[in-house]
Amino acid sequence: MRLLASICLLLLLGNSTVTRAQSGTFQLKGKIIDGNNKPVSFATVVIEETKNGVTADENGVFTLPLNARKGDRLNLLFSRIGMQTAKDSIIVGDLLNQLVVFRMYELNLSLKEIKVSPESGKSISNSAIVIDRDVIEQTPALSISDLLNLLPNQKFTPPSLQNVQNLNLRIAPTATNTGRSDYGLNNAFGIAIIMDGNLISNNANMQSRNPLRSATGLSGAVVTTGGSVGVGNTDSYSGDNTFGGIDLRQIPTENISKIEVISGVASAKYGEMTDGAVIIERQAGYSPLYIRTQLRDNASNYGFSKGFHLKNNLGALNIGANYTSSFMDNRDKLKAYKRLTTNLMWTKYFGKDEKVKNTFSLDYSKFLDGVKKDPDEELDKTARFDSWNFAVANRLLFNVNKNFMKSASLNMRLSYGEQVTSTEEYVNKPVTLYTLETSPGIHEGNFGPGQYTSLSMIEGKPINYTASLDFNTEFYTGNLKHRFTYGGNFNYSANKGRGQLFDPALPRAQANVNFNSKAGLSERYYDYSLIYPQKDGGVYLEDRFITYILGKPLSSSIGLRLDLQNKYKVLNPRSNFRYKLSGNFDLGLALGFSSKAPGLGQLYPGPVFFDIPLVIHFTGNESTSTYLLYTDRYDQEPKDIKPMKSFTTELNLSYHKNGYNFTLNAFYKNSTNGFGTETRYKFLHLPKYNVEEQAGTKPNLTPTGEYLNTQVSYYSLENNLASKNTGLELMMAFPKFDAIATTLNAALGITRSELTKEGLKSTSYTNDQPENLDYATVGVYENGRTINVQSRGRLSTNTHFPKLRLMIRFTGTFDLIDKNSTPGYSGVPIAYYTADGRYFEVKNFDPADPDMMHLLRTDNVKSSNSDQPAIYSNFHANISKDILKNITLSFNVYNFFNYRPRFRIEGSTDARIPNGRPTFGAELVWKIP
Structure with a gap:
């Protein structure tokens, strides 16, 4: 299979007839503004396909060279720390003689949509x-x-x-x-x-x-x-x-x-x-x-x-x-x-x-x-x-x-x-x-x-x-x-x-x-x-x-x-x-x-x-x-x-x-x-x-x-x-x-x-x-050989109130299968x-x-088996709130039900505890423009 893939690649590249398309160097002139129509200064603009990019000036204005054919579609990525990443696309040649306006939004809890999962x-x-x-x-x-x-x-x-x-x-x-x-x-x-x-x-x-x-x-x-290494920990x-x-x-x-x-x-x-x-x-x-x-x-x-x-x-x-x-x-x-x-x-x-x-x-x-x-x-x-x-x-x-x-x-x-x-x-x-x-x-x-x-x-x-x-x-x-x-x-x-x-x-x-x-x-x-x-x-x-x-x-x-x-x-x-x-x-x-x-x-x-x-x-x-x-x-x-x-x-x-x-x-x-x-x-x-011992000296x-x-x-x-x-x-x-x-x-x-x-x-x-x-x-x-099977699941609910600048997230995690066997x-x-x-x-x-x-x-x-005997769940919570426009406070807890089941593997004296003890945390983020 390794050889077949290599041959296919060489045939693709070697037998192709390269033609020079009707391409040229175009320029996209744009301006980036925020939700209040104010310029977003010094944001980065990158063409997703080629990774070429520029930085906007203090007025949010940029000029981006486009080396492509007329009619090509290019995807643009706009990023800056503190702003939500924005995506947009253009058709090369359509907007060459005008200033194109793009919009980015400040990253905070007032946004209508916020990603919380990969x-x-x-x-x-x-x-x-x-x-x-x-x-x-x-x-x-x-x-x-x-x-x-x-x-x-x-x-x-x-x-x-x-x-x-x-x-x-x-x-x-x-x-x-x-x-x-x-x-x-x-x-x-x-x-x-x-x-x-x-x-x-x-x-x-x-x-x-x-x-x-x-x-x-x-x-x-x-x-x-x-x-x-600490109280209750003998490992x-x-x-x-x-x-x-x-x-x-x-x-x-x-x-x-x-x-x-x-x-x-x-x-x-x-x-x-x-x-x-x-x-x-x-x-x-x-x-x-x-x-x-x-x-x-x-x-x-x-x-x-x-x-x-x-x-x-x-x-x-x-x-x-x-x-x-x-x-x-x-x-x-x-x-x-x-x-x-x-x-x-x-x-x-x-x-x-x-x-x-x-x-x-x-x-x-x-x-x-x-x-x-x-x-x-x-x-x-x-x-x-x-x-x-x-x-x-x-x-x-x-x-x-x-x-x-x-x-x-x-x-x-x-x-x-x-x-x-x-x-x-x-x-x-x-x-x-x-x-x-x-x-x-x-x-x-x-x-x-x-x-x-x-x-x-x-x-x-x-x-x-x-x-x-x-x-x-x-x-x-x-x-x-x-x-x-x-x-x-x-x-x-x-x-x-x-x-x-x-x-x-x-x-x-x-x-x-x-x-x-x-x-x-x-x-x-x-x-x-x-x-x-x-x-x-x-x-x-x-x-x-x-x-x-x-x-x-x-x-x-x-x-x-x-x-x-x-x-x-x-x-x-x-x-x-x-x-x-x-x-x-x-x-x-x-x-x-x-x-x-x-x-x-x-x-x-x-x-x-x-x-x-x-x-x-x-x-x-x-x-x-x-x-x-x-x-x-x-x-x-x-x-x-x-x-x-x-x-x-x-x-x-x-x-x-x-x-x-x-x-x-x-x-x-x-x-x-x-x-x-x-x-x-x-x-x-x-x-x-x-x-053979010798008096007063080393033995022989x-x-x-x-x-x-x-x-x-x-x-x-x-x-x-x-x-x-x-x-x-x-x-x-x-x-x-x-x-x-x-x-x-x-x-x-x-x-x-x-x-x-x-x-x-x-x-x-x-x-x-x-x-x-x-x-x-x-x-x-x-x-011998060992066969292990592991399965885990996660379910999250995210409740978001943009007007209140509040987000509440509950997460349930589930250890479904944990099986270890030696035939x-x-x-x-x-x-x-x-x-x-x-x-x-x-x-x-x-x-x-x-x-x-x-x-x-x-x-x-x-054969020996070391199987988790049941499905074990765990539950966590996270609450985030923008207290002021530029201050965000978050509070989170792991295992808020304090659910810590124990089980023993047959033939072993060790107890297993799939869930850790409850832990709490709070985070304060202060953003100063």
């Missing part, structure tokens, strides 16, 4: 969902994560900053106590976050333990606290988001004009993604001064933003800042999160016809996230996850408006940050055994005190640079108009931090050798600055055109990407088709491939060390004691890690008439090459020693000639995770019921995910017969390793064989 967007992607400024203003949010809760099949949660907020799209990952799973992390890692045309990358984030040490994979490699906490997507807590909502979420097949323009994209646009231009204060039961948020139009034709300057302080529980402030973000954007048009637009931006953010020591739990760990980040970006748009090219754009972004993850814990044991050696072999170790405070730190200094160059042109083949785009992108990621910092003499309790002569995983210093930078890039071309079938328009977008990711070439064709069945029904079809390169954390997890004691002779005096050990080391080869891949196909049906808007998406997404870990075993043949060690068969296990990073995801998404909007001034909106989603791990799995067993070399110590089995499989091994490392296939398993009988597993023979 809508399906008319973009290249059939699955695009748009959250514009109207919706943002009416939604209580501490970060964009709260806005993305409005998407179909997303869990509706109260605004909070107390946990890492990653986004998952079109997957039902397995629920875990930590909220992290390898499949969920891969999905979040494969979602591109694009702000102002620039990719925000998490590739250089390495704030994590080594995942090759953990039996639980990437999700278990995080740095965590232990025990309590551990981690602020790490390595191996996943961008932590959405870091992005506040100030100055955001629009968010477009693509869950399915995106434009070929976008690379470095397998599971969708979140495209964020911030307003650059004049705006009133906004002062915002949001107070919640566990958080306080303060922010301001202002856009200035500079004199002497120096353009526009936007500034903004946001500060948030929050606690998990105000009664016991052990867990805190604080965020400071500032931004500056300068926009200017150059040239007589304003053909060149340049936007320069600076962003600074600082995050303090941590858990203090509980005075009642002296052995609990404390942890801090602190960071700051600085980014500089520039967007250059050149409107050429020639027959061969319409526009060209160059986007660049450079970010630099410092991340510090630190933990502190008290260790109490008899004696510490440690070594400083990093090379494999037999070494003499050291003894240290057993009671101490262990300090460990991970210091990262991530550097990310992204650049993209895009060209847009238009041409005709006969009467068929093509909007053709092509270009490329480059991504650079590095980490110059000091890395993983440990004192081997004061190891963590989980990372040292036991005094009972057992092998242990240990840690060494790992310098991140020695890691090779990551360099990835790609090129693309895409053709958009409209043809007619049976007299009805078919909108088509056919694109092709070629990506180079970790030295692997990946070809990604993509296509979106939308056919107008009638004046009210649209039918869409899309299919496409995409890929995502591994990040530095997957490429360079660092070495793994095993310290295996050979002799531990301790007399209480270090001068007469000896610790002899063998150090084993494993290093991951970065060249072995391939990019993640996904194939998506989706069917879309939409209906729009008289205020009724229904959109149904059916999708299938097959994700492969996901990043996971695989258990590996190494069998060592180590010498035994005789210990002599080899006995005998050897000890020792088995160690480690975990290699592999492309071994896969998921098949199918589902439906339904969005519904109904016209206003004038009698009660109320509109109704609803969303429903269901996703079924089949999660598999490629290859075989193995289980280690205690060697009860150490002298029997034929005894099976490792059993090899077929890998049973045979517990018979298909192979095994003996005590000395020999590998044997099992063709006829004999449960009576004393060397293998213990390998028969009965714990996974039966």
Whole structure:
């Protein structure tokens, strides 16, 4: 299918006869006024099809060049912070000799119509969902994560900053106590976050333990606290988001004009993604001064933003800042999160016809996230996850408006940050055994005190640079108009931090050798600055055109990407088709491939060390004691890690008439090459020693000639995770019921995910017969699979009284299905390793064989189910009122019925509570013109 799509694209472009249509450069002269017929100064006017635009002057007057054929229809978008986004269309050539008046309205509760829910967007992607400024203003949010809760099949949660907020799209990952799973992390890692045309990358984030040490994979490699993090909360906490997507807590909502979420097949323009994209646009231009204060039961948020139009034709300057302080529980402030973000954007048009637009931006953010020591739990760990980040970006748009090219754009972004993850814990044991050696072999170790405070730190200094160059042109083949785009992108990621910092003499309790002569995983210093930078890039071309079938328009977008990711070439064709069945029904079809390169954390997890004691002779005096050990080391080869891949196909049906808007998406997404870990075993043949004590000095060690068969296990990073995801998404909007001034909106989603791990799995067993070399110590089995089904619904009523400047919104959310099942499989091994490392296939398993009988597993023979036993509902309310013309007060409550049902899964002692406790919040917005 990938080859077929590529051939179709080449035939379309190669066999077309390009004709130069009767086109020319026209000019539209317009003026923008508000509801009181006063000029709207410094608003932005953009042609939706080409993205070319200009800024109106202080009198609302603008001149917009139109390079098109006479009779073409062009759609115009008018935007300015504080004003409701307006849309209009023109026919080229009809209004050339007159001043055309366009109208915008101030965004407040006196408007007749205000959007309160996301809508399906008319973009290249059939699955695009748009959250514009109207919706943002009416939604209580501490970060964009709260806005993305409005998407179909997303869990509706109260605004909070107390946990890492990653986004998952079109997957039902397995629920875990930590909220992290390898499949969920891969999905979040494969979602591109694009702000102002620039990719925000998490590739250089390495704030994590080594995942090759953990039996639980990437999700278990995080740095965590232990025990309590507040009143009534005994779960551990981690602020790490390595191996996943961008932590959405870091992005506040100030100055955001629009968010477009693509869950399915995106434009070929976008690379470095397998599971969708979140495209964020911030307003650059004049705006009133906004002062915002949001107070919640566990958080306080303060922010301001202002856009200035500079004199002497120096353009526009936007500034903004946001500060948030929050606690998990105000009664016991052990867990805190604080965020400071500032931004500056300068926009200017150059040239007589304003053909060149340049936007320069600076962003600074600082995050303090941590858990203090509980005075009642002296052995609990404390942890801090602190960071700051600085980014500089520039967007250059050149409107050429020639027959061969319409526009060209160059986007660049450079970010630099410092991340510090630190933990502190008290260790109490008899004696510490440690070594400083990093090379494999037999070494003499050291003894240290057993009671101490262990300090460990991970210091990262991530550097990310992204650049993209895009060209847009238009041409005709006969009467068929093509909007053709092509270009490329480059991504650079590095980490110059000091890395993983440990004192081997004061190891963590989980990372040292036991005094009972057992092998242990240990840690060494790992310098991140020695890691090779990551360099990835790609090129693309895409053709958009409209043809007619049976007299009805078919909108088509056919694109092709070629990506180079970790030295692997990946070809990604993509296509979106939308056919107008009638004046009210649209039918869409899309299919496409995409890929995502591994990040530095997957490429360079660092070495793994095993310290295996050979002799531990301790007399209480270090001068007469000896610790002899063998150090084993494993290093991951970065060249072995391939990019993640996904194939998506989706069917879309939409209906729009008289205020009724229904959109149904059916999708299938097959994700492969996901990043996971695989258990590996190494069998060592180590010498035994005789210990001969000597008075006043260390004992004399002599080899006995005998050897000890020792088995160690480690975990290699592999492309071994896969998921098949199918589902439906339904969005519904109904016209206003004038009698009660109320509109109704609803969303429903269901996703079924089949999660598999490629290859075989193995289980280690205690060697009860150490002298029997034929005894099976490792059993090899077929890998199982997990099937998860999740379905959630949302129903909202919005009662709006424009004359009263009042809006009341009630939202009911429904957890319909939450099913997790593991089909049973045979517990018979298909192979095994003996005590000395020999590998044997099992063709006829004999449960009576004393060397293998213990390998028969009965714990996974039966299928297991973890089903939500009922449908659970939750209800929320939001009231907004314009107190004065320029002051708006909002009050919101989550779970206002305090409905918190509990249920237990059969065979588990843990209780699940689908609804969080009630939370309250109020927001005051003061707009100063």
